[in-house]
Amino acid sequence: MDQLSTTFAALADPTRRAILARLAMGERSVTELAEPFDMSMPAVSKHLRVLERAGLIVRGREAQWRPCRIQPKPLKEVAEWTETYRHIWEQRFDRLESYLQELQTKEKTHGHRARRK
Amino acid sequence: MVIARVANSETFKVTTPSDCEIRITRLFDAPRHLVFEAMTKPEHVRRWWGILDDGHSVPVCEIDFRPGGKWRFVGRTPEGDIPAFYGEFREIVPPERIVQTECFEPYPDAPSVVTTVFMEENGKTRITVTSVYVSKDVRDMVLKTGMEKGAALSYDRLEDVARELAERVA
Numbered sequence: 001m002d003q004l005s006t007t008f009a010a011l012a013d014p015t016r017r018a019i020l021a022r023l024a025m026g027e028r029s030v031t032e033l034a035e036p037f038d039m040s041m042p043a044v045s046k047h048l049r050v051l052e053r054a055g056l057i058v059r060g061r062e063a064q065w066r067p068c069r070i071q072p073k074p075l076k077e078v079a080e081w082t083e084t085y086r087h088i089w090e091q092r093f094d095r096l097e098s099y100l101q102e103l104q105t106k107e108k109t110h111g112h113r114a115r116r117k
Numbered sequence: 118m119v120i121a122r123v124a125n126s127e128t129f130k131v132t133t134p135s136d137c138e139i140r141i142t143r144l145f146d147a148p149r150h151l152v153f154e155a156m157t158k159p160e161h162v163r164r165w166w167g168i169l170d171d172g173h174s175v176p177v178c179e180i181d182f183r184p185g186g187k188w189r190f191v192g193r194t195p196e197g198d199i200p201a202f203y204g205e206f207r208e209i210v211p212p213e214r215i216v217q218t219e220c221f222e223p224y225p226d227a228p229s230v231v232t233t234v235f236m237e238e239n240g241k242t243r244i245t246v247t248s249v250y251v252s253k254d255v256r257d258m259v260l261k262t263g264m265e266k267g268a269a270l271s272y273d274r275l276e277d278v279a280r281e282l283a284e285r286v287a
Binding site for chain 1: 125129131143147151152155156161164166167224254
């Protein structure tokens with residue numbers, strides 16, 4: 001799987017997104033991350049492993065509590081992808097509509113002149 | 118140039134007929150042959166396709182309009198060039214139907230097959246663009262990119278988190 005697919009697979013889960021959202025505010029221990037969820041520590045650890053493999057978080061080596069930190073690079077790639085697509089189709093079609101009006105006005109003017117000749 | 122209050126804006130719709138598809142429809146106040154032409158000839162495509170604002174242009178707009186022919190568009194913005202969209206035409210039935218493949222340069226492994234249908238509707242033209250993606254993941258990603266405003270998809274938080282982080286990194 002390419003990086004973007006791995007990132008999206010990791011993000012395709014509400015618990016993992018909630019974990020990331022919390023980590024966006026600063027580093028947290030596994031215990032702290034588990035708090036809001038009604039799930040076992042091993043279940044939370046499993047989610048963290050998926051995020052870690054996708055490069056979305058890193059685990060600290062410090063002592064026992066190994067704080068989790070978010071890694072912005074894969075998310076930045078996602079953001080860049082989304083920014084690129086942003087606006088595109090809706091605005092494109094609005095622009096095409098305006099252009100079609102322009103074309104038709106030209107066609108009419110042109111046709112009018114031809115008839116007057 | 119700020120585009121606001123354009124005719125038929127409200128007819129723009131995005132739906133997801135299946136897990137791997139996105140369908141866009143829109144009505145245009147123009148006869149079908151003209152809409153077809155405006156979407157398939159470079160001199161026309163250059164005037165609307167990438168022109169989302171001032172300083173935008175389409176420096177590369179190649180269309181070899183025949184089955185098996187290739188197409189390639191590059192949009193230029195004041196911030197720089199957007200990676201190319203490119204693909205190949207598979208089926209052309211003027212002025213009714215076009216089937217083509219579409220790739221976005223950074224993701225060559227995720228091509229989509231795009232079918233565009235042009236229908237006459239009381240002197241107007243409704244176009245329906247159906248894109249079939251390689252997987253639901255890719256489809257959802259494209260969808261989440263803002264093609265459909267306020268789409269209540271599973272990636273709700275992603276964009277917020279991503280933007281926040283992107284800003285922090287910048």
